[in-house]
Amino acid sequence: MKAYVFPGQGAQFTGMGKELYENSALAKELFEKANDILGFRITDIMFEGTAEELKETKVTQPAVFLHSVILAKTLNIKPDMVAGHSLGEFSALVANGALSFEDGLKLVSQRALAMQKACEMAPSTMAAVLGLDDQIVEEVCAAIDGVVVAANYNCPGQLVISGEFSAVEKACEAMKAAGAKRALLLPVGGAFHSPMMEPAREELAAAIEATTFNTPICPVYQNVIANAVSSADDIKKNLILQLTAPVKWTQSVQQMIKDGATSFTEVGPGKVLVGLVNKIDKEIETISA
Structure with a gap:
């Protein structure tokens, strides 16, 4: 098919x-x-x-x-x-x-x-997270103060998060601490799929x-x-x-x-x-x- x-x-x-x-x-x-x-x-x-x-x-x-x-x-x-x-x-x-x-x-x-x-309407962004299981990414997002969520499940080990600018920045640091290979802000206009x-x-x-x-x-x-x-x-x-x-x-x-x-x-x-x-x-x- x-x-x-x-x-x-x-x-x-x-x-x-x-x-x-x-x-x-x-x-x-x-x-x-x-x-x-x-x-x-x-x-x-x-x-x-x-x-x-x-x-x-x-x-x-x-x-x-x-x-x-x-x-x-x-x-x-x-x-x-x-x-x-x-x-x-x-x-x-x-x-x-x-x-x-x-x-x-x-x-x-x-x-x-x-x-x-x-x-x-509000400063927001997205970030790519590489090298972490989906579940860990979701758990890290849930623990951050502010709006940040898993937005794009692209392929195993590649997930995009989305939300308020400061919350996404905090989440990126937490992802790296949790073992992510990379967690980097994307050049986008806002927090799509959040x-x-x-x-x-x-x-x-x-x-x-x-x-x-x-x-x-x-x-x-x-x-x-x-x-x-x-x-x-x-x-x-x-x-x-x-x-x-x-x-x-x-x-x-x-x-x-x-x-x-x-x-x-x-x-x-x-x-x-x-x-x-x-x-x-x-x-x-x-x-x-």
Whole structure:
């Protein structure tokens, strides 16, 4: 069975999507439609912009989404199962037919703006912790004064924590004391997948509730529960929870393999997810589209 996986924020690079735009009439049409929907020429920033311009959340999220979804459409993929890392879940939901291209892009744009606002409300950040068991990371976070939680379960021995700036800093010191190989702050705008995103979650929830979701052609393994979901109502519910809940990527990939996935194809910019899948299961076939 073929699993298709879609990357999240951080996979962007200058020039992303340009080749697609130039070589495919379908891709060009969809990129131009996206420019109209967003009200600015995101293609100019994707193809010619600086790394700094691309790093703006309101640009990054739609850019990564567009690269992934348009690539998937030009490849005409027929997945047996899909999953996306954080933002990538929206790309996955367009690829399996749960969301239309237009609705997916509108939600991603609203998500980016809501997260940007939440980031500006309080100093918050994220940090990567390497070389500790998940349980130890969770215990260290629980013992810290202030808001800090496990946010991304990326692969065994690689977990990202998220929360208030001072609490994350304290947690990094405590992680090193507990034996972490590294615990380092990440260059991000705020504390994604933590309680600090509650204002953004509320804002996005209203937009998700107002959007039509279809019955998908194949299951999506959602970040929040790391399990197969095929009901439009359940997909909505889990998507609303996603902003303040952890990304259970390790658990999602393990479950997909249990359920019969024999190969994982990463669709979108970069090769981060195939790298993580290889660390979760060395035997599984991985492909970068």
